[in-house]
Amino acid sequence: MLYPDGWALAENPNRLFFFNTLADLLRGDLWQWVSQQELGRHLYIYPERFLVIGLGTTNWPERMGEVMVTGTVGAPNFQWANPEYPYRVQSIKDGVFPWIQLAVLDPKSELECTLERIQDLHGALMERFRQEGIDRCAVSIEAVTSRVEYTLTYRIPKTGFDLTVPAGKGEYVRGFQEEARSKWVFHGIYVDESLAPGCGVPPGQPLLLAGYNRDTFNGGLIRLARVHSAKVRYYPIYRHEVIKSDLAITDVRLHEERMSVEVRNQGGLTAEHVKVRLTLPDTRRELEAVLPRVKPGDEVTVRFTVKKSSSDRSLMVVLDPEEQIQETERSNNRVEMKQGLLGW
The missing domain is CATH 3.30.1330.80 (Hypothetical protein, similar to alpha- acetolactate decarboxylase; domain 2)
Incomplete structure (x- = not known):
């Protein structure tokens, strides 16, 4: 507190x-x-x-x-x-x-x-x-x-x-x-x-x-x-x-070929240049977006267009993949989904 x-x-x-x-x-x-x-x-x-x-x-x-x-x-x-x-x-x-x-x-x-x-x-x-x-x-x-x-x-x-x-x-x-x-x-x-x-x-x-x-x-x-x-x-x-920033993935939603990722700053500092990386490891594909700024308490939606291949069995979303932002907590920066989960 x-x-x-x-x-x-x-x-x-x-x-x-x-x-x-x-x-x-x-x-x-x-x-x-x-x-x-x-x-x-x-x-x-x-x-x-x-x-x-x-x-x-x-x-x-x-x-x-x-x-x-x-x-x-x-x-x-x-x-x-x-x-x-x-x-x-x-x-x-x-x-x-x-x-x-x-x-x-x-x-x-x-x-x-x-x-x-x-x-x-x-x-x-x-x-x-x-x-x-x-x-x-x-x-x-x-x-x-x-x-x-x-x-x-x-x-x-x-x-x-x-x-x-x-x-x-x-x-x-x-x-x-x-x-x-x-x-x-x-x-x-x-x-x-x-x-x-x-x-x-x-x-x-x-x-x-x-x-x-x-x-x-x-x-x-x-x-x-x-x-x-x-x-x-x-x-x-x-x-x-x-007091630091604390970026977290709070929700991931899939609908057909569209993915929405909710990113929330749960900490006390503004974070800027926040990278959001979507990885499909089976087909070795990566998509990346950058959030210019996320203020304390703000929640921001990142949208990706994902064309799924029959070879894709899993996907991973990671915040700040290079760990440039020294946050209070990093365990909430990653979400992994496997085939059949939440419509994937």
Whole structure:
């Protein structure tokens, strides 16, 4: 269930939602997404005063960029780090996100600390969270820095790319560094490595931070931050949920030489470029259709003209046969019919 019930909300209000996962995005899963407007509808159950902190990316071709979400449920602020010159962070209102993770937080749950003369902000924060027994939290930081290294994402190929090959990164992301004493704002999500696989968090990246220089508005995904001083606000999170699309074949109907296949999206993300493949294995024939888009809750009919041969004993219908869309469930993507079943 996407929304917590009233009791759970009162007892443990802080929640973390993963709309798709970073691990699947890096494998090339750009085929499912959530819009900025749809995110607002996911949050309607929460009080407008609750805080939101999140980060993700857009699916805009060759200019994906990093996204930071701040503000409140009633007035969220989506900021996008533009990967085109002059590389500045700006507000957006029409974002489409193939991956975004968003925390909803009761302001009363805020914890606070200060840090001084830290050579590795990520490492210092993770050590503190572990010492306090926090396995999930959102964090917001105001810092005076001496060095910041960050990246901006241009594109992610739909075949995915290997983060372990440094030479391959240059085609997709651009690195920057700033060594002057500066004022930065950072926002991020921490997920302990014990929970990371179930959340689709890549190994070795339990704390993701994005941020920007408060004077120049340059910023992106933070790789390293050295700080003179920092004021840290963090919010422990008690529950999380991974939200994806879930495509299913709900019905197959045959009438003479016409076949209708009903496809329903039972998940929470829009899926696009959904292939539907009809195979007649005995005569080695294949027919294929592509659904441009299937929104959550929508059901779409695909129609094929099938001229049956006397040699055909079975047929098979498969959704997303190349498994490009990393859904919550794949067992409902296939239907096989044999001669004599439903008029076949």
